[in-house]
Amino acid sequence: MSQSSSTLSPPDTVLIFDGDCAFCTLWVNRLEALLPTFPATTPWQWIDLDDYALTQDDVDKAAWFVTPTRQFAGHLAFSLLLRSQPNFGWRFLGHLIATEPFNTIAALGYRFVSRFRHRLPGGTPACAMRPTA
Numbered sequence: 001m002s003q004s005s006s007t008l009s010p011p012d013t014v015l016i017f018d019g020d021c022a023f024c025t026l027w028v029n030r031l032e033a034l035l036p037t038f039p040a041t042t043p044w045q046w047i048d049l050d051d052y053a054l055t056q057d058d059v060d061k062a063a064w065f066v067t068p069t070r071q072f073a074g075h076l077a078f079s080l081l082l083r084s085q086p087n088f089g090w091r092f093l094g095h096l097i098a099t100e101p102f103n104t105i106a107a108l109g110y111r112f113v114s115r116f117r118h119r120l121p122g123g124t125p126a127c128a129m130r131p132t133a
Contacts (some may be wrong), residue, residue, distance in 0.1 A: 015081065016052065016064040019043020023117040024063065036086055041063065062114060075103075075110040 016022045020043070032038045044059040052066050058073065066079035072080045075097060075114065082094025095104045 002011060013039040013065070015039050015041045015069050015077065016044050016047065016054070016059065017041065018059065018063070019045045021117060023120050029082070035081070035090065037084060039081070039084070062110070069116075074114070075106040078110070079106070107132075 011055035015028065015038075017028050025043075028041055031042065044054070044064075048126050049055060051061065052064070053071070054064060054066075056066065063077050065072040065080045079094045079097040081096065082090045085091055085094070
């Protein structure tokens with residue numbers, strides 16, 4: 001997994017995830033090994049969120065795919081990751097995830113996984129989302 005530090009300038013494209021979450025780290029590593037192309041990755045704990053115009057609430061709820069001009073959260077971050085692949089099958093799946101009715105289903109699925117990631121295989125109590133006020 002390629003890591004960046006807050007002492008470095010932000011890369012052009014980066015996947016930001018919860019580095020304290022074993023489930024999240026496991027899946028970032030698996031996807032990086034599976035997919036032919038992969039952006040720079042970094043746990044949100046290692047960066048200055050202001051460099052990416054993100055808040056603590058943003059990164060508590062979702063992983064982020066950040067480009068120089070746009071930010072994509074959750075299932076749309078995953079969709080963009082797939083759409084950036086050279087293989088037509090991955091790109092097609094990425095476009096499908098961002099198209100109705102699959103977009104709604106993927107959003108609900110992502111929220112479910114995000115909420116219960118601490119109970120999923122590879123998850124730990126550190127993966128639990130912070131309670132919202």
